Amino acid sequence: MTIKSILIANRGEIAVRIIRAAKELGIRTIQVYSDADSDALAVKMADEAVNIGPPQAAKSYLNADAILTAAKATGADAIHPGYGFFSENADFADAVKNAGMTFIGPDAETIRVMGDKVAARKTAAAAGVPTVPGSPGRIDDMEEARDIAVQTGFPVMIKAAAGGGGRGIRIVANLEEFDQMAPQASAEAQAAFGDGGLYIEKVIEGARHIEVQVLGDGERAVHFFERDCSLQRRRQKVWEEAPASALKEEVRQNLCLSAVSLAEAVQYRGAGTVEYLYDEVTGEYYFIEMNTRIQVEHPVTEMITGVDLMREMISVAGGERLSVEQKDILIRGHAIEVRLNAEDAAQNFMPHPGTVSGLTIPGGPGVRFDGSIYAGYSIPPYYDSLLGKLLVWDETRGQAIDRLKRALDELQIDGVKTTKPLFQVLTTVDDVRNGAFDTSWLENWLGNNIDQIKAQEGSQS
Numbered sequence: 135m136t137i138k139s140i141l142i143a144n145r146g147e148i149a150v151r152i153i154r155a156a157k158e159l160g161i162r163t164i165q166v167y168s169d170a171d172s173d174a175l176a177v178k179m180a181d182e183a184v185n186i187g188p189p190q191a192a193k194s195y196l197n198a199d200a201i202l203t204a205a206k207a208t209g210a211d212a213i214h215p216g217y218g219f220f221s222e223n224a225d226f227a228d229a230v231k232n233a234g235m236t237f238i239g240p241d242a243e244t245i246r247v248m249g250d251k252v253a254a255r256k257t258a259a260a261a262g263v264p265t266v267p268g269s270p271g272r273i274d275d276m277e278e279a280r281d282i283a284v285q286t287g288f289p290v291m292i293k294a295a296a297g298g299g300g301r302g303i304r305i306v307a308n309l310e311e312f313d314q315m316a317p318q319a320s321a322e323a324q325a326a327f328g329d330g331g332l333y334i335e336k337v338i339e340g341a342r343h344i345e346v347q348v349l350g351d352g353e354r355a356v357h358f359f360e361r362d363c364s365l366q367r368r369r370q371k372v373w374e375e376a377p378a379s380a381l382k383e384e385v386r387q388n389l390c391l392s393a394v395s396l397a398e399a400v401q402y403r404g405a406g407t408v409e410y411l412y413d414e415v416t417g418e419y420y421f422i423e424m425n426t427r428i429q430v431e432h433p434v435t436e437m438i439t440g441v442d443l444m445r446e447m448i449s450v451a452g453g454e455r456l457s458v459e460q461k462d463i464l465i466r467g468h469a470i471e472v473r474l475n476a477e478d479a480a481q482n483f484m485p486h487p488g489t490v491s492g493l494t495i496p497g498g499p500g501v502r503f504d505g506s507i508y509a510g511y512s513i514p515p516y517y518d519s520l521l522g523k524l525l526v527w528d529e530t531r532g533q534a535i536d537r538l539k540r541a542l543d544e545l546q547i548d549g550v551k552t553t554k555p556l557f558q559v560l561t562t563v564d565d566v567r568n569g570a571f572d573t574s575w576l577e578n579w580l581g582n583n584i585d586q587i588k589a590q591e592g593s594q595s
Contacts (some may be wrong), residue, residue: 137161137212137236137452141205142176144216145195147506147522148428149176152214155444164208166201168194170514175506182208189516195219198226202233212236212451218518221427222249238451239404240426241352247400248424252295252333258421261399263392266411266420268335276316282334283312289339292316294323295331303369305337338420340572341411343371344378345425346393347435349443350402351450356460357390358435358443365566365576367483372553372576373560374431375470376438379531379569380414389419394460396424405432405447414572430473430523433504437469437527468531470538474505475519478551480588487515491549496541500527500534503545513550521552531569535561555590559583 139162142149153163153176165180170189177183184204187194194200196219205213213230215221215238227242239245248254252272255265268286272295273279283290283306292304292315304315316332324330343366347358362378363371377386393408407425412418432443441458450456477483489512495503505522507513513521526541528534539561542554560566565575 139210141210141213143201143213147504148216150506153179214238217427244400245426248426261396263396263421266335269333272331286336289337291335291337292319296327296329338411343573344412345407345409346390348393348397348406350397351456352403355394355397357394358439364573373472376434433525434469434471467529468534469527470534471523471525472557474521475553476513476550479553479556485519486551487513488550494546496544501541555587558590559586
């Protein structure tokens with residue numbers, strides 16, 4: 135079917151991104167919004183906008199009935215969930231289909247299988263994708279979990295079988311810590327996801343977080359190479375780049391092809407990401423999970439491959455086959471993305487909602503800003519603090535970092551605190567410039583270098 139109108143069931147920068155892609159395809163856009171988002175940029179840009187409820191996400195952006203009612207009332211052919219909210223909710227995907235509309239994403243059953251971390255591990259293993267040593271399946275019995283932890287060898291990670299976002303995770307170094315923290319992890323998972331099931335994974339110390347962008351049409355899948363997302367705070371990504379400079383070419387090819395094998399095994403349709411831990415010492419990589427949605431960091435992949443992933447995602451949802459062949463997807467140069475949040479990095483990343491009194495977006499070759507703010511925009515306190523993403527591209531990684539530093543110096547977001555000073559400092563740090571970091575590096579560095587961020591922040595006030 136040809137999609138003629140899309141309702142965007144999301145907000146912020148991803149809603150703006152979807153609207154832009156849809157308009158380029160000649161598709162009418164309908165933006166839903168809460169009372170707190172009546173002045174949002176996406177609302178101003180869309181062809182039509184519908185209020186779906188109060189500021190609280192549970193009463194608006196997570197109100198499936200309100201979203202479906204808005205879609206039906208406006209004659210939408212399809213619903214794009216973006217990321218977060220309903221993007222990986224199989225029941226919502228089913229509800230959209232049952233209402234006679236297209237869910238722009240994979241089938242509900244694919245979301246269910248890959249959303250269950252244990253089922254996803256089993257599926258990956260069956261597709262020949264290496265998985266992290268640990269429990270073969272879900273564990274509901276604490277004695278069994280204890281035995282598997284001992285067999286796996288400490289340190290181990292206790293993880294929730296359902297959900298994500300870093301919840302329900304504990305890293306334990308010995309049996310005593312395991313006995314203390316496993317019940318806590320189960321209780322937290324039960325409270326957050328309604329499922330207290332766990333599984334155990336070996337901690338791969340000093341690992342990098344590498345993910346592969348895939349796109350499928352339900353029959354064939356291709357990859358768009360990998361991203362390095364190792365610079366994280368509290369398991370949340372803050373700086374992403376592509377390609378991953380730590381990978382040797384043989385490892386890159388094998389890792390990316392394994393992601394395609396998994397995507398084709400589940401007959402994947404749409405844009406998705408297969409995530410891995412990479413042990414730089416041994417050269418081994420291990421499947422962690424698959425995100426069955428578009429990712430925040432997808433633009434860095436677009437910048438090195440020249441392919442508009444959002445347009446492809448919409449076209450595939452409308453029944454078209456992939457427009458690209460694997461042999462035609464090539465890496466050119468290096469791209470970096472930093473997430474600009476309304477947070478004070480010098481004060482333990484305290485949220486900082488407020489009004490953007492002025493805005494200067496950097497320009498020049500190889501610079502891109504995906505944002506949802508404008509001068510005079512008031513940032514609501516109810517949602518994720520992401521304001522936008524600053525991206526740069528250049529021929530080499532070193533040149534890209536230099537371009538990022540220049541672009542950050544040009545960027546001005548007045549009236550609120552942002553994470554800009556953190557990134558300005560990071561562009562000067564030797565470990566970052568040399569690519570000598572893993573998933574624990576940033577938090578360790580922050581513990582000793584907050585004064586540098588404060589100084590950078592002070593120099594701009």
